[in-house]
Amino acid sequence: MDTAHILSLFKKGQYLRALICFHQVHKDTKQLSARDLMLRARILSKLGKTAEALEDIDSARLLEGADPDIQVIACALGQEKRPEQTHDIAVQILLSEVSLPSHRKAAIRFLLPERLPLILQTPLKVVDRITLVFPAGEQAKITPREEGDFPEVLGAHRSGDQYIVAQDHYVAKGTDAERIVQIEVGAREKSITVLPFVELDPALIGAGSKKRSRLWIIMPVHDGGKVLERCLDSVLKELKRTAKVRLVIVNDASRERSTEKLLRAVSENRRVTVVHSPRSLGFVGAVNLGLRSIGTGPVLLLNSDTYLPKHTLSRMLEHLNEPDVGTVTPLSNNAGSFSVPEPLTAYKMPSPATVEELAKLAYKQNAGISVDVLNGNGFAMMISEKCLHDTGFLSEDFGAGYYEEVDFCIRASAKGYRHLAAVDCFIGHVGGVTFGEEKKNLISKNGLILSRKYPFHHQAYARYALIDPLKIYRSHLMASTSWRPRKHSGDDALKPQIIREIDLIDKVVIPVLGEVDDVFYSKPFSEIIVLPEDVAEVGAQKLRSPKVIHLQYLREFSQLTLWGTEVEPIAYLDLKNSSQKSVNDFEEIALRLLGVRQDAA
Missing domain, CATH: 2.60.40.10 (Immunoglobulins)
Known part of the structure; x- marks a missing residue:
């Protein structure tokens, strides 16, 4: 029994059975995906549980707000109860870059x-x-x-x-x-x-300067306040410690005067160049502008909300020595699969002193050690010069950011390059400063773009996550530090919602013994629901299952037998050949035995 089976039941109109099967499939699941929530919302709606259906579809939208399948279902469920909100969602579908013509045509009616x-x-x-x-x-x-x-x-x-x-x-x-x-x-x-x-010719990478550097750092900036100020301070200090490194800041149409003042001050450093974009390009466009502004040498893409500890640049550069290494990414408190202590979890960035301590411990424990990974993470991803020229610019399909580095790494892998986690390095990362509330929708939309471009990636990543080659290094690091990580507020909102019980079955549930098949469900009852014994316990107290009677299904004869406390069966029903009147009579006997009918003979 799986999701395909549940969908099959749904298409046949067997909604209650589909819901019970849903709960059976997910009875050991602590969290549901957006797609799971959408499916349950559709089933609940067909069962007349509109409020519960809307709650589920809202949770699905919270997880995958840009998924047009989820948006269309949200419109269909909310059209009568909340027409204004439904109109707004329909407009989002029409505006979407990832919606198909079928989604957009459906949106018109809302x-x-x-x-x-x-x-x-x-x-x-x-x-x-x-x-x-x-x-x-x-x-x-x-x-x-x-x-x-x-x-x-x-x-x-x-x-x-x-x-x-x-x-x-x-x-x-x-x-x-x-x-x-x-x-x-x-x-x-x-x-x-x-x-x-603008056609992005790879030949333009590194053509913006005649200088050659040991490393070019490209940092897109769109305001950032004190977080940006602290980031730049850590980077400028690291420039002093590391020779022949240059910083290119791409000012992506920042609006705050404090940003203008800060960038004017740092541009006085002869190893810093500030490139201004009059309009917002988004993270990807800003990086690509930076790539057209540098000279030759490897590149570090660095977010403007990071904290760069001492000696990190030289340590990361050591991992680029092998000719087939394409990218290098450090550990962090907030960097997807590179996060410590748990992957795919965003933790608040610790104080600069703690970041320095974690970086020092990582190097002490793992000096010179790197681990092959599926892809890097763009918050602080170093790219070799050869890999960059062979792979080209970041794909502007990903606009404001998220998953553009995965796309880059997949393309680089196809050219024979490897991707490494530098487990001897740690960089602090605030996360979410640049994009704020837009983050979830960007992740959702760009995730869809990535899955359509590379349908194989999801399974590849699932296998990688199961192995989790960085686990031992995370554990060793956490065992040696006094840091007590705290999750980002709102991080739980990006995770699937916990499965909840729903009191939705108003019928009497009677358990049946024996292996069932489709014939078993061919005769509808009006006031009772007959379920296999193991399924009847799904939802526990929510499914009211009487103890005084039970049914037995003899599959070879397609026969349903009603048993009470006596040693002989009370009634029989031939599921293949009986009329609807026989079904009604059988149900009436069961209801009288249960005391539901007060006129029992």
């Missing part, structure tokens, strides 16, 4: 006519998608048109006595300059800027 027209812009790789949604009868126009532009009818939907029309207009990006497009929908007008498409 839009509120009174909140139209809509003019929605979604930047894609070589075009921008402009989605127009408006009442039928109004006119929509986009000017000027250029070669490469094309329209597409997305769909239409009747809402009450009004038809809603949705159109997609694909507007080609220029290669040299931005385009200004004028849009008219009914009485509404809007001007939209379409940014140019």
